[in-house]
Amino acid sequence: MDRxxxxxxxxxxxxxxxxxxxxxxxxxxGGPAPAKPGQSDKVTGEIRMITPIFEGxxxxxxxxxxxxxxxxxYPDVKIVPDYTTYAKLNEKLTTSLASGRxxxxxxxxxxxxxxxxxxxxxxxxxESESALTSLYSERVVAPGVYDGKVYARPIxxxxxxxxxxxxxxxxxxxxxxxxxxxxxxxRDYARKLTVRDGSxxxxxxxxxxxxxxxxxxxxxxxxAAGGDLFTPDGKVAFNSPKAVSxxxxxTDIIRTDKSEDFGxxxxxxxxxxxxxxxxxxxxxxxxxxxxxxEQNAPNLVKDGQVGFFVVTGERPALFQGGTIGAxxxxxxxxxxxxxxxxxxxxxxxxxxxxxxxxxVPALKSLVSSEYVQKNPAVQFxxxxxxxxxxxxxxxxxxxxxxxxxxxxxxxxxxKTTPQQALDDLAKKAEAAIASGK
Amino acid sequence: MRSSKSEVVLHLVLAxxxxxxxxxxxxxxxxxLKSHTEITSYPPTWLPRHWDFxxxxxxxxxxxxxxxFRNSLIIATGHTVLNVALASMAxxxxxxxxxxxxxxLFVAMLATMMIPTYTKIVxxxxxxxxxxxxxxxxYLGRGGSGWLDSxxxxxxxxxxTPLAIFLFRQFYLSLPRELEEAARIxxxxxxxxxxxxxxxxxxxxxxxxALITFENSxxxxxxxxxxxxxxxxxxxxxxxxxxxxSERTYWEYLMAGTTLATLPMIVLFLLTQRxxxxxxxxxxxx
Numbered sequence: 001m002d003r004x005x006x007x008x009x010x011x012x013x014x015x016x017x018x019x020x021x022x023x024x025x026x027x028x029x030g031g032p033a034p035a036k037p038g039q040s041d042k043v044t045g046e047i048r049m050i051t052p053i054f055e056g057x058x059x060x061x062x063x064x065x066x067x068x069x070x071x072x073x074y075p076d077v078k079i080v081p082d083y084t085t086y087a088k089l090n091e092k093l094t095t096s097l098a099s100g101r102x103x104x105x106x107x108x109x110x111x112x113x114x115x116x117x118x119x120x121x122x123x124x125x126x127e128s129e130s131a132l133t134s135l136y137s138e139r140v141v142a143p144g145v146y147d148g149k150v151y152a153r154p155i156x157x158x159x160x161x162x163x164x165x166x167x168x169x170x171x172x173x174x175x176x177x178x179x180x181x182x183x184x185x186x187r188d189y190a191r192k193l194t195v196r197d198g199s200x201x202x203x204x205x206x207x208x209x210x211x212x213x214x215x216x217x218x219x220x221x222x223x224a225a226g227g228d229l230f231t232p233d234g235k236v237a238f239n240s241p242k243a244v245s246x247x248x249x250x251t252d253i254i255r256t257d258k259s260e261d262f263g264x265x266x267x268x269x270x271x272x273x274x275x276x277x278x279x280x281x282x283x284x285x286x287x288x289x290x291x292x293x294e295q296n297a298p299n300l301v302k303d304g305q306v307g308f309f310v311v312t313g314e315r316p317a318l319f320q321g322g323t324i325g326a327x328x329x330x331x332x333x334x335x336x337x338x339x340x341x342x343x344x345x346x347x348x349x350x351x352x353x354x355x356x357x358x359x360v361p362a363l364k365s366l367v368s369s370e371y372v373q374k375n376p377a378v379q380f381x382x383x384x385x386x387x388x389x390x391x392x393x394x395x396x397x398x399x400x401x402x403x404x405x406x407x408x409x410x411x412x413x414x415k416t417t418p419q420q421a422l423d424d425l426a427k428k429a430e431a432a433i434a435s436g437k
Numbered sequence: 438m439r440s441s442k443s444e445v446v447l448h449l450v451l452a453x454x455x456x457x458x459x460x461x462x463x464x465x466x467x468x469x470l471k472s473h474t475e476i477t478s479y480p481p482t483w484l485p486r487h488w489d490f491x492x493x494x495x496x497x498x499x500x501x502x503x504x505x506f507r508n509s510l511i512i513a514t515g516h517t518v519l520n521v522a523l524a525s526m527a528x529x530x531x532x533x534x535x536x537x538x539x540x541x542l543f544v545a546m547l548a549t550m551m552i553p554t555y556t557k558i559v560x561x562x563x564x565x566x567x568x569x570x571x572x573x574x575x576y577l578g579r580g581g582s583g584w585l586d587s588x589x590x591x592x593x594x595x596x597x598t599p600l601a602i603f604l605f606r607q608f609y610l611s612l613p614r615e616l617e618e619a620a621r622i623x624x625x626x627x628x629x630x631x632x633x634x635x636x637x638x639x640x641x642x643x644x645x646x647a648l649i650t651f652e653n654s655x656x657x658x659x660x661x662x663x664x665x666x667x668x669x670x671x672x673x674x675x676x677x678x679x680x681x682x683s684e685r686t687y688w689e690y691l692m693a694g695t696t697l698a699t700l701p702m703i704v705l706f707l708l709t710q711r712x713x714x715x716x717x718x719x720x721x722x723x
Contacts, residue, residue: 048666055679056499082666086683088659091558095663098559099566101582158684268686270468272477279479288684296474357684 044076045333047340049105050093052086053156053323053353059083062356066349070340077336090398097121104331105340107155110143110322111392111401117146118395118436123327123334124149125341137385140362143392144324152324153345154362156354159287159381159388160212160220160319162309167300168193168204168281169307179309180282183225183249186311190259193281206259208280209250213267214412215404216319216391217284221246223317223389230393236429239422242314247411247418254412262412272296284311290377291358308380310387318381320388322362354378396432403428462699469493469692476688489689493697496680496690502697504669505676510701512591512661512672513654519596520650521643527597528605529631533617543606550599558663565590565664590664591672595654601646608642609635644712652702673698 054063060083067079084092086109093116096102102121116122127150132141136154144152166176172192180186190206197203209217219229227243230236237243253259265274273292274280283289293301300306310316325341327334343349347363354361355371360381366372367382391401407425411418468476469492471485496502530536531543565584568574573581584590612635620634636643658674665671677698680691706713 050666052683055682080666083668083679084662085678085681087678087681088662091659092663095559095562099563099585101566101585268681268684270476270686270688271479271481274479277479286684291685292477296477357682 041335042076043074043336043339045336046078046080047104047331047333047337048080048082049107049340050082050084050089050096050103051107052084052089052109053107053357054081055083055085059356062352066344066352069349070343073343074336074339077333077340079340100330102328102330104328104333104337106326106328107323107344108152108326110320110324110390111397113144113151113324113326114146114392114395115398116326117149117151121329122151123329123331123338125151125153125327125338127153136362136364137388139320139388139390140322140385143320143322143390144326152326153341154322154324155345155350156357157320157322157360157362157381157385157388159321159360160216160284161287161381161384162282162311163275163285163289164282164307164309165275165278165280165300165305166307167303167305168278172281176307179307181309181312183221183245183313186282187249187252187257187259190253190282191257194257194259202258202261202264204278205261205264205274205280206257206282207253208260208265208274208283209253210260210262211265211267211269211273211275211280211283212286213405214408215401216321218247218250218404218408219389219391220284220311220317220319221249221313223319224311224313224315225249226314228389229391234394234433236426236433238429239419239426244419244422246313247408247422250408251411251414251418255414262409276300287360287377287381288358290375306376308377310384316384316387318384318388320385320390322360322390394433396429396436399432399436400429465692465699466696468688469696471689473687473689476692492689492693496693496697499687499690499694500676500679501668502673502676502694505671505673506697508591508670509655509673509698511588512595512657513651515592516595516654517647517650519592520598520601521646523597524601524646525605525636525639525643526631527602528607529609529635531602532606532609533631533635534627546599546602550603554659558659561594561660562663565594585664586667586670588670591661591670595657595660598650598653601650604646605639605642608639612638641712641715644709644715648705648709648713651705655698655702 051063054060060081063081067081070079071077082092082103089108093103093106093108106116106122108116113122129141129145129148129150132150132153140154140157141150144150144154162179164179169176169189172189174189174192180189186207192206193204194202194206195204222228222238222243225242225246227240227246228237230238254262260280265271265280273283273285273289273296275283275285275289276292276297290306293306310318325344327337327341331337344353345362347365350361350363351366351369351371353359354366358375358378360378361367361369361372364382367379372378372382391397394400403425407421410416411421416424467483467485470488470490471482471492472487472489475482475486475489527546531539531546562585566582567578568583568589569576569578571581571589572583572585572587574583575581584593616634616638617630620630625634656674657672658678661670661672662675662678677691677694680687680694
């Protein structure tokens with residue numbers, strides 16, 4: 001779960017401070033940590049695990065059940081979970097590493113592996129990437145791999161793709177079975193679906209691109225446009241002409257077509273999800289948006305009025321985040337820690353974790369599970385994982401990602417052109433990448 | 438006539454100000470009584486269509502809030518007592534006890550107020566972890582976890598604040614020197630003068646420092662989250678954060694939990710408001 005929480009300056013400052021500290025930690029750690037004499041090769045001992053999922057009583061109940069099942073198999077293992085949130089995961093990880101008391105098992109987000117693996121903080125799981133691709137889609141395995149080694153196994157996925165309201169398509173004279181398949185169609189449909197009252201106030205957005213994290217929305221469009229965040233050799237690529245065309249699309253939707261007004265909504269708004277309320281006809285949404293439909297608009301679900309589409313420009317693209325399990329290079333209980341990660345990522349445990357949060361299982365085999373079969377949004381995501389793209393790719397990613405929101409906003413507000421906004425962002429990213437070398 | 442008109446205007450302005458201040462609280466309480474569907478409906482409603490008091494027990498079931506409340510209360514009370522006791526002594530010394538380097542010490546103490554919290558987190562964490570003889574550490578602070586995952590880490594690092602020392606110093610400075618001299622002539626020692634003569638005269642400062650300390654401690658989130666891994670040591674703010682998950686926020690439970698978490702602060706403010714206002718007026722801080 002790579003989601004950037006609604007960012008405040010203070011939080012961003014905290015993240016940067018945390019990252020700076022991670023750098024200091026890394027200097028202390030040196031390169032990849034070899035196995036030490038004190039490390040046990042037996043599946044025994046106490047494992048400390050930090051987890052940003054399994055929150056609340058329901059989550060804790062699921063985790064407690066999983067721990068009980070695991071310790072039945074390995075009675076000499078004790079698992080001590082430390083619950084946190086994604087918003088504070090970086091600070092918790094960083095301070096634990098700085099103190100030389102890292103967690104044995106770290107559940108973290110997609111995009112987090114290169115920053116930590118590059119500092120030698122994570123243990124090589126000793127898995128074969130090609131063997132894993134028989135269990136998972138290739139694109140699902142990739143975020144856990146760095147420098148040819150597998151450092152993490154996927155447990156659950158978060159995906160972002162297009163939602164649309166078939167009833168509103170019909171009202172606007174559009175074919176409800178034909179969602180947009182090009183950027184031009186996205187704009188065209190959005191214009192036709194937009195409704196304003198007599199005073200010009202927006203009452204229905206043609207497409208809601210502000211209801212998910214701006215960076216993630218941009219990235220989805222960028223990948224669909226054929227762009228990428230970084231080149232394979234780690235250079236900035238998100239200001240390429242293709243990437244700029246994605247931000248241009250967002251800017252056109254807001255500023256030229258006026259299919260949505262800036263400030264109309266925001267991720268996690270207390271005023272609800274516009275598409276569920278009929279205040280938007282299409283949106284870039286999270287697979288969890290389905291739960292909002294089920295809870296607040298059950299009739300739409302029953303009548304089959306909610307459709308999905310993979311955003312397509314030059315190619316179809318679906319945003320893939322998720323939670324992956326990694327092991328500390330310094331863990332003295334590496335065998336037990338690795339076994340626990342393997343267990344969490346296996347079929348039944350990961351299914352239970354996904355069910356608890358309404359997320360997308362990473363294992364291919366779970367597509368036939370009852371949970372997936374009963375959840376059309378999750379099913380849609382799983383069927384399209386071959387088009388999935390993930391964030392990250394460079395060790396400085398956690399430092400860079402916080403700057404996207406401001407750059408995108410400046411383009412959407414017309415303060416800079418999309419090209420200028422991304423060029424400015426690229427300069428900052430290049431500096432961050434250079435400072436990490 | 439003129440004065441009554443200006444009074445009306447003044448009261449009107451104050452009433453509007455008060456209304457603006459209280460609206461978020463009223464909104465929070467009303468939101469805590471709405472169903473999930475209603476709280477996320479558009480346009481938002483002022484009054485709940487169905488008063489859903491069930492959000493409160495549901496919110497309390499979401500996490501062990503009883504433990505979190507107890508922990509926050511212990512920590513906030515501990516911080517308040519220690520801060521009032523220690524900062525008043527420090528403030529008294531800086532105001533009334535002449536010693537070499539007093540001004541430099543005062544400036545250095547003020548300078549510590551300007552260090553951003555985030556930059557102190559890792560050094561403080563390392564100090565807590567390397568505390569000798571605690572948590573399995575040897576005399577050099579090696580080998581164990583020190584104060585981590587203990588009440589020591591939760592209470593000691595926040596037990597003395599420079600703001601409190603500054604406030605106390607300003608109050609002690611405002612007291613007439615004759616009182617101190619009279620006590621000295623009567624043979625009273627320095628601690629007696631501090632404890633029996635001067636401190637009883639600065640009740641507004643005590644109330645102000647107590648309220649500020651309690652509030653800051655009650656609202657503290659990051660430090661308790663970082664130095665603890667056990668659920669039985671977590672505090673109320675960490676518990677409230679569980680309602681805001683990465684893909685969704687349980688607004689109705691968050692509002693119910695926040696309403697409950699705000700109650701102790703409101704009660705404390707109502708009890709100390711008279712002194713609190715005096716405190717700020719006298720120290721020249723607004």
